[in-house]
Amino acid sequence: MARPRSEDKHAAILDAAIQVIAERGLSATPTSAISKAAGVAEGTLFTYFKTKDALVNALYLEIKREMAEAMMGGFPHHAAIRQQLQYVWDCFVRWGVAEQAKKQVMDQLKTSIHITDETRTVAAAPFAVVERVFRESIANRVLRDYPVHFIWACMASLAETTMDHMAREPDAAANYQRAGFEVLWNGIANRD
Amino acid sequence: MARPRSEDKHAAILDAAIQVIAERGLSATPTSAISKAAGVAEGTLFTYFKTKDALVNALYLEIKREMAEAMMGGFPHHAAIRQQLQYVWDCFVRWGVAEQAKKQVMDQLKTSIHITDETRTVAAAPFAVVERVFRESIANRVLRDYPVHFIWACMASLAETTMDHMAREPDAAANYQRAGFEVLWNGIANRD
Amino acid sequence: MARPRSEDKHAAILDAAIQVIAERGLSATPTSAISKAAGVAEGTLFTYFKTKDALVNALYLEIKREMAEAMMGGFPHHAAIRQQLQYVWDCFVRWGVAEQAKKQVMDQLKTSIHITDETRTVAAAPFAVVERVFRESIANRVLRDYPVHFIWACMASLAETTMDHMAREPDAAANYQRAGFEVLWNGIANRD
Amino acid sequence: MARPRSEDKHAAILDAAIQVIAERGLSATPTSAISKAAGVAEGTLFTYFKTKDALVNALYLEIKREMAEAMMGGFPHHAAIRQQLQYVWDCFVRWGVAEQAKKQVMDQLKTSIHITDETRTVAAAPFAVVERVFRESIANRVLRDYPVHFIWACMASLAETTMDHMAREPDAAANYQRAGFEVLWNGIANRD
DNA sequence: AATGAATGAGCATTCATTCAT
DNA sequence: GATGAATGAATGCTCATTCAT
Numbered sequence: 111m112a113r114p115r116s117e118d119k120h121a122a123i124l125d126a127a128i129q130v131i132a133e134r135g136l137s138a139t140p141t142s143a144i145s146k147a148a149g150v151a152e153g154t155l156f157t158y159f160k161t162k163d164a165l166v167n168a169l170y171l172e173i174k175r176e177m178a179e180a181m182m183g184g185f186p187h188h189a190a191i192r193q194q195l196q197y198v199w200d201c202f203v204r205w206g207v208a209e210q211a212k213k214q215v216m217d218q219l220k221t222s223i224h225i226t227d228e229t230r231t232v233a234a235a236p237f238a239v240v241e242r243v244f245r246e247s248i249a250n251r252v253l254r255d256y257p258v259h260f261i262w263a264c265m266a267s268l269a270e271t272t273m274d275h276m277a278r279e280p281d282a283a284a285n286y287q288r289a290g291f292e293v294l295w296n297g298i299a300n301r302d
Numbered sequence: 303m304a305r306p307r308s309e310d311k312h313a314a315i316l317d318a319a320i321q322v323i324a325e326r327g328l329s330a331t332p333t334s335a336i337s338k339a340a341g342v343a344e345g346t347l348f349t350y351f352k353t354k355d356a357l358v359n360a361l362y363l364e365i366k367r368e369m370a371e372a373m374m375g376g377f378p379h380h381a382a383i384r385q386q387l388q389y390v391w392d393c394f395v396r397w398g399v400a401e402q403a404k405k406q407v408m409d410q411l412k413t414s415i416h417i418t419d420e421t422r423t424v425a426a427a428p429f430a431v432v433e434r435v436f437r438e439s440i441a442n443r444v445l446r447d448y449p450v451h452f453i454w455a456c457m458a459s460l461a462e463t464t465m466d467h468m469a470r471e472p473d474a475a476a477n478y479q480r481a482g483f484e485v486l487w488n489g490i491a492n493r494d
Numbered sequence: 495m496a497r498p499r500s501e502d503k504h505a506a507i508l509d510a511a512i513q514v515i516a517e518r519g520l521s522a523t524p525t526s527a528i529s530k531a532a533g534v535a536e537g538t539l540f541t542y543f544k545t546k547d548a549l550v551n552a553l554y555l556e557i558k559r560e561m562a563e564a565m566m567g568g569f570p571h572h573a574a575i576r577q578q579l580q581y582v583w584d585c586f587v588r589w590g591v592a593e594q595a596k597k598q599v600m601d602q603l604k605t606s607i608h609i610t611d612e613t614r615t616v617a618a619a620p621f622a623v624v625e626r627v628f629r630e631s632i633a634n635r636v637l638r639d640y641p642v643h644f645i646w647a648c649m650a651s652l653a654e655t656t657m658d659h660m661a662r663e664p665d666a667a668a669n670y671q672r673a674g675f676e677v678l679w680n681g682i683a684n685r686d
Numbered sequence: 687m688a689r690p691r692s693e694d695k696h697a698a699i700l701d702a703a704i705q706v707i708a709e710r711g712l713s714a715t716p717t718s719a720i721s722k723a724a725g726v727a728e729g730t731l732f733t734y735f736k737t738k739d740a741l742v743n744a745l746y747l748e749i750k751r752e753m754a755e756a757m758m759g760g761f762p763h764h765a766a767i768r769q770q771l772q773y774v775w776d777c778f779v780r781w782g783v784a785e786q787a788k789k790q791v792m793d794q795l796k797t798s799i800h801i802t803d804e805t806r807t808v809a810a811a812p813f814a815v816v817e818r819v820f821r822e823s824i825a826n827r828v829l830r831d832y833p834v835h836f837i838w839a840c841m842a843s844l845a846e847t848t849m850d851h852m853a854r855e856p857d858a859a860a861n862y863q864r865a866g867f868e869v870l871w872n873g874i875a876n877r878d
Numbered sequence: 879a880a881t882g883a884a885t886g887a888g889c890a891t892t893c894a895t896t897c898a899t
Numbered sequence: 900g901a902t903g904a905a906t907g908a909a910t911g912c913t914c915a916t917t918c919a920t
Binding site: 688689690691692695726727728729730733 | 880881882883884885886887
């Protein structure tokens with residue numbers, strides 16, 4: 111009956127948080143800067159997020175969700191392993207380059223003490239598909255016999271490194287994208 | 303203005319900073335907590351480091367220096383490439399596991415806006431030896447033809463991932479150490 | 495502007511205010527806590543009471559009205575002075591023990607700057623009957639010749655003290671009730 | 687070696703708190719108003735008192751201490767009971783009239799949730815002498831046989847009432863002072 | 879040089895009140 | 900009238916830095 115809570119404002123606050131945090135860093139970003147950038151009053155931020163920490167955790171979940179969507183949307187379920195991995199890789203690094211601010215925010219949140227274990231667990235769920243691919247590929251002996259989460263972590267860290275180089279040298283972006291995948295594939299695939 | 307009188311205090315402050323920042327996070331660590339842990343007065347910290355940012359940058363340099371020392375001390379200049387790389391790798395991950403607090407601090411400083419570009423540049427210098435190895439190995443066609451700094455970054459990020467897993471599963475540490483190096487080597491070395 | 499539609503809500507808000515203020519203290523009670531306890535929306539409170547201060551003043555008046563009602567209902571107009579006073583005393587302390595929350599709220603409002611002088615004056619009116627008894631008793635030389643409002647204040651403060659002890663030691667309640675009245679009567683009555 | 691913590695400032699802050707709280711009420715008094723009135727920076731208040739609550743508890747203790755000092759300094763240990771009580775009474779009400787601000791603050795703190803039980807206990811200690819007088823007087827049958835703390839509470843509440851009247855009608859102050867004591871004495875003393 | 883008290887800008891959060899629905 | 904989202908001033912407290920001792 112009263113003004114309903116607006117999804118626009120919720121999103122506006124998250125968007126504003128991304129921009130401001132990417133620019134100034136999490137710890138140097140007062141909530142007032144976020145609300146201002148979002149075009150809402152300082153108090154309004156707290157009707158959508160109970161605390162600054164809650165906002166930051168929501169932000170983490172949201173960006174991870176987007177990442178998963180970017181990586182898994184259109185996943186070629188019936189392609190060969192290498193093509194599947196390549197697909198995920200390409201989507202991922204393209205997302206990282208297209209959404210630099212979001213990537214920079216993730217770089218900070220990843221190591222932040224403000225992100226709870228629960229948030230991390232929940233955020234990891236949407237990536238289960240890729241993990242399944244890894245698991246099956248190991249069983250098939252297509253990939254070498256390493257722990258799945260280790261392979262997954264190698265992929266993530268190589269992708270991040272790759273994205274950094276792509277962002278820094280946009281002209282060579284395509285090369286880095288390819289090189290990064292080669293390192294990953296050669297690193298984890300079984301030779302025969 | 304003169305060189306600070308006590309190198310002990312200088313070092314004590316840096317050491318204290320490592321412990322406290324590892325435990326509480328950079329942004330949650332007031333300078334007063336550092337000075338207290340170092341056993342000096344709050345004001346004394348500022349006679350050794352002009353500002354908190356200066357302290358943090360000094361910390362970054364110091365830890366990087368130690369890392370380089372750990373990696374390059376005893377470097378087998380006349381061994382084969384693979385052995386050289388393996389040596390560096392082993393030293394690096396062993397350091398990371400032995401010096402967890404320092405590693406955790408580095409994880410935070412790496413992405414911090416408080417670390418200046420100049421600091422990053424200076425900190426990179428001691429690693430020139432490894433870079434030279436990479437450069438020569440590429441010329442020799444032992445390693446694949448990727449930009450040196452990209453190879454270097456891949457190694458660093460894989461090492462970090464490896465160290466995380468080693469720390470989290472100490473029983474499997476040796477396995478991760480070996481697996482990580484395999485991924486790296488297979489990823490960047492030319493076959494045959 | 496018209497009389498609020500629902501007397502229920504008006505009363506519900508006052509009742510809620512009593513419970514919440516007794517529990518948490520006036521200054522620690524936000525209007526939102528009151529509206530919530532009353533089962534109405536935050537904004538609704540302000541259609542019944544223009545401001546928080548208005549609500550608090552209304553509360554003061556209401557509780558005082560109840561107190562007067564409790565003390566004066568069934569007043570034995572034709573009994574002896576001592577019996578009249580005893581009647582008032584007994585009603586008063588019984589009310590205080592039965593309505594602990596209201597008494598606690600009064601304890602706070604009594605000294606609050608939020609209660610206006612006008613409110614205090616209006617709230618005092620219903621007690622005129624007792625004052626008349628005092629006046630006549632002094633004229634009769636039954637009570638000693640002190641200013642009426644002073645006697646009245648002595649009675650109020652002794653009653654409050656008595657109620658506090660009754661509440662704290664319920665087993666001895668009857669004793670305190672009697673002792674308190676003895677102190678009062680001996681304190682203000684003329685001997686022989 | 688550094689600037690020592692100043693007793694002056696400690697006292698200035700407490701004094702300022704008294705003035706401002708008496709004027710505006712506890713809950714309407716920001717710490718900034720207190721520090722300003724004390725002539726110190728906002729942060730300085732917190733080097734002398736850890737929190738606002740700590741300040742308020744210290745204030746309570748300090749005023750109670752002064753009250754006890756005012757009442758018990760020069761206590762006529764060898765006089766008759768009535769003279770002893772009269773002495774305490776006179777000192778007490780005189781103090782209350784002379785130190786109106788402190789009395790007003792006490793009126794507020796007495797019922798405040800911010801004052802801890804421990805504070806109340808500690809603050810009560812200095813009044814042990816009076817309690818002993820009461821106890822002995824009851825044993826002597828000079829005073830009626832009521833619980834000591836009840837007699838004490840009656841005295842306190844009558845004194846407060848008396849002080850209020852003295853403050854409101856300064857011309858009649860002496861009368862109220864005498865009348866109040868009569869009410870007390872007749873209320874609690876055994877006849878003949 | 880060492881100390882730690884002094885400073886005051888800055889921040890997350892609350893809350894009485896307003897107002898769009 | 901009822902609702903609860905929106906508002907933004909206000910507040911207790913922190914903390915990097917300065918400075919008197």
